[in-house]
Amino acid sequence: MSAASVVLVLGDDVSTDVIYPGRYMATVLPAETPQYAFADLGVFNAKLKAGAVPAGSVVVAGKNFGCGSSREQAVSALKGHELAIVAGSFARIFLQNAINLGLRLIEAPGVTAAEGDELAIGVTEVVNLTSGRRYAVRSLPAARQAIIEAGGLIPYTRKRLLGRSAAR
Amino acid sequence: MGMTVVQKILARASGRSEVAVGDVVEPAVDLAMSHENAALVINQFQAIYEGTGLEPTLWDAARIAIVFDHRVPAESPKTATNQKRIRGFVGINGIAKFHDIRGDRGGICHQILPESGYVLPGAVVVGTDSHTTSHGALGAFAFGVGATEMASIWALGHAVNVEVPATIKVNVSGVLPPMVGPKDVILHLVGKLGAAGATFRVLEFHGDAIRAMSTSGRLTLCNMAVEAGATSGIVPADAETIRYLKEEAGVLEAVHPVVPDRDAAYERTVDVDVSALAPQIACPHTVDNVRPVSEVAGRHVDQIVIGSCTNGRLDDLAVAAGILKGRKVASTTRMLVFPASGRIYQQALEAGYVADLVRAGAVVMNAGCGPCLGVHEGALGDGEVALSTTNRNFKGRMGNPASDVYLCSPAVAAASAVTGVITDPRQEGKP
Numbered sequence: 348m349s350a351a352s353v354v355l356v357l358g359d360d361v362s363t364d365v366i367y368p369g370r371y372m373a374t375v376l377p378a379e380t381p382q383y384a385f386a387d388l389g390v391f392n393a394k395l396k397a398g399a400v401p402a403g404s405v406v407v408a409g410k411n412f413g414c415g416s417s418r419e420q421a422v423s424a425l426k427g428h429e430l431a432i433v434a435g436s437f438a439r440i441f442l443q444n445a446i447n448l449g450l451r452l453i454e455a456p457g458v459t460a461a462e463g464d465e466l467a468i469g470v471t472e473v474v475n476l477t478s479g480r481r482y483a484v485r486s487l488p489a490a491r492q493a494i495i496e497a498g499g500l501i502p503y504t505r506k507r508l509l510g511r512s513a514a515r
Numbered sequence: 516m517g518m519t520v521v522q523k524i525l526a527r528a529s530g531r532s533e534v535a536v537g538d539v540v541e542p543a544v545d546l547a548m549s550h551e552n553a554a555l556v557i558n559q560f561q562a563i564y565e566g567t568g569l570e571p572t573l574w575d576a577a578r579i580a581i582v583f584d585h586r587v588p589a590e591s592p593k594t595a596t597n598q599k600r601i602r603g604f605v606g607i608n609g610i611a612k613f614h615d616i617r618g619d620r621g622g623i624c625h626q627i628l629p630e631s632g633y634v635l636p637g638a639v640v641v642g643t644d645s646h647t648t649s650h651g652a653l654g655a656f657a658f659g660v661g662a663t664e665m666a667s668i669w670a671l672g673h674a675v676n677v678e679v680p681a682t683i684k685v686n687v688s689g690v691l692p693p694m695v696g697p698k699d700v701i702l703h704l705v706g707k708l709g710a711a712g713a714t715f716r717v718l719e720f721h722g723d724a725i726r727a728m729s730t731s732g733r734l735t736l737c738n739m740a741v742e743a744g745a746t747s748g749i750v751p752a753d754a755e756t757i758r759y760l761k762e763e764a765g766v767l768e769a770v771h772p773v774v775p776d777r778d779a780a781y782e783r784t785v786d787v788d789v790s791a792l793a794p795q796i797a798c799p800h801t802v803d804n805v806r807p808v809s810e811v812a813g814r815h816v817d818q819i820v821i822g823s824c825t826n827g828r829l830d831d832l833a834v835a836a837g838i839l840k841g842r843k844v845a846s847t848t849r850m851l852v853f854p855a856s857g858r859i860y861q862q863a864l865e866a867g868y869v870a871d872l873v874r875a876g877a878v879v880m881n882a883g884c885g886p887c888l889g890v891h892e893g894a895l896g897d898g899e900v901a902l903s904t905t906n907r908n909f910k911g912r913m914g915n916p917a918s919d920v921y922l923c924s925p926a927v928a929a930a931s932a933v934t935g936v937i938t939d940p941r942q943e944g945k946p
């Protein structure tokens with residue numbers, strides 16, 4: 348179990364247009380995207396840029412987080428700040444992008460929290476230490492475990508390629 | 516147990532005689548598409564090879580397509596430089612399915628792939644764009660991936676660890692009433708399923724209304740399958756698919772439709788009868804916030820947008836031109852039209868649609884994504900309202916989080932252009 352503070356609370360259907368607005372899509376390199384994380388949520392974006400949000404802080408949201416565009420900047424921007432996302436559910440492409448880039452996602456149906464709450468995040472359960480409520484964690488797709496364990500899709504694919512060339 | 520279309524495609528592509536829902540497979544990819552985000556794919560592709568001692572090598576340049584569409588012509592030095600880098604990569608690697616910024620063979624990726632004959636029934640198509648679902652209209656299994664996943668596919672030639680998705684059968688029956696079209700059907704369906712109603716599922720379309728629908732209409736349907744969260748939409752290929760591929764897409768080789776088994780197992784069936792369907796509209800700020808147009812009729816509109824990969828094809832422009840010919844766009848609104856491809860632009864010129872639209876006061880822009888994603892042209896002012904035939908109305912989607920976007924069909928958009936307020940096209944022109 349790790350304990351972490353909730354720094355932002357959002358509702359259902361948060362689209363990648365909200366996480367990383369389309370007008371910054373010309374910026375592609377993962378090292379350059381974090382400055383535009385939640386760019387239209389001015390106050391929160393300013394905090395992120397000022398370094399006022401510690402790594403490991405949590406964003407809590409409802410169902411279907413990351414819906415819409417497949418833009419991977421929406422993941423690299425959050426990963427750059429080492430945020431963790433606890434949400435009721437995730438949209439498919441966002442979920443896969445997050446696993447591929449090593450962004451920490453926790454699917455906890457029904458989760459609720461307020462800004463400033465402390466969460467204890469475990470493998471099977473999220474406990475809101477402030478409200479006392481507990482939420483079961485739904486595990487990420489089993490098929491993707493190997494990628495998570497490899498530390499992301501780049502090292503995973505690298506391993507597969509090396510395995511292939513060794514087999515030749 | 517019988518298989519759905521997607522199960523059959525995944526079985527073939529992963530060298531198995533059958534697959535069941537939940538099986539993990541690694542399907543060979545027939546076509547891998549990117550647009551300007553190829554800049555990121557190239558970066559990630561090169562990162563895969565770092566420290567391996569191996570030369571970065573594309574698995575098959577002939578199966579890679581790159582189409583510039585999101586920001587054409589480039590809106591900034593940054594984009595232009597990204598595009599320049601991609602051109603360099605394309606040249607070095609001999610990627611022939613490359614569509615640069617051109618009036619003849621350029622356009623939006625989801626139109627270029629079908630009209631160029633790149634997508635065949637039964638194919639596995641991946642694209643670094645969520646609306647890659649569009650290509651299911653030709654009976655292919657087509658889904659969106661992120662840039663890093665595409666880089667992995669460029670290296671390996673197959674997608675890794677794909678779970679065989681469950682399929683929802685969507686039965687669309689009845690005859691579409693006048694002024695009601697495929698866009699109304701898919702808006703209605705997204706409203707019914709909800710924005711996450713089909714997550715990790717495939718929507719397989721059946722029914723007499725689908726059989727009677729053109730490939731253009733099927734592209735509209737499958738395009739927006741992702742707005743219900745679906746991995747993909749698919750229309751099993753039929754005579755119309757073969758007609759389109761031979762007559763419009765110039766495919767010379769034999770086309771083999773893949774159809775589901777009679778006893779295919781669907782997770783559930785959703786029935787939609789379109790005979791009494793009214794024109795639909797998705798209200799701000801989610802695509803599943805759908806109502807009949809009549810419920811919001813009369814609301815002032817600042818900007819009408821017709822185009823995109825959803826509704827920027829010739830039949831869409833024909834509907835708009837038919838309504839606007841000899842009339843004027845209301846002085847209280849402005850109208851932007853952007854065809855889905857250069858080819859469609861030319862066809863619309865030859866058919867006189869462009870002249871009809873321009874004379875009415877519309878601005879006809881170049882083929883590309885244009886105002887759809889709000890980075891390039893056609894931005895909205897604070898508090899302004901847009902009515903658009905595109906596919907997304909999320910806060911900020913058209914570039915300004917302080918604006919409202921409504922989504923509708925070309926008929927609703929054109930009828931509303933004449934009045935300057937949201938208008939039911941069945942009422943338009945009546946006293």
Ligand code: SF4
Nearest residue numbers: 646823824884887888
């Ligand atoms: S037209 Fe819009 S939805 Fe279609 S590919 Fe372009 S940006 Fe995406």
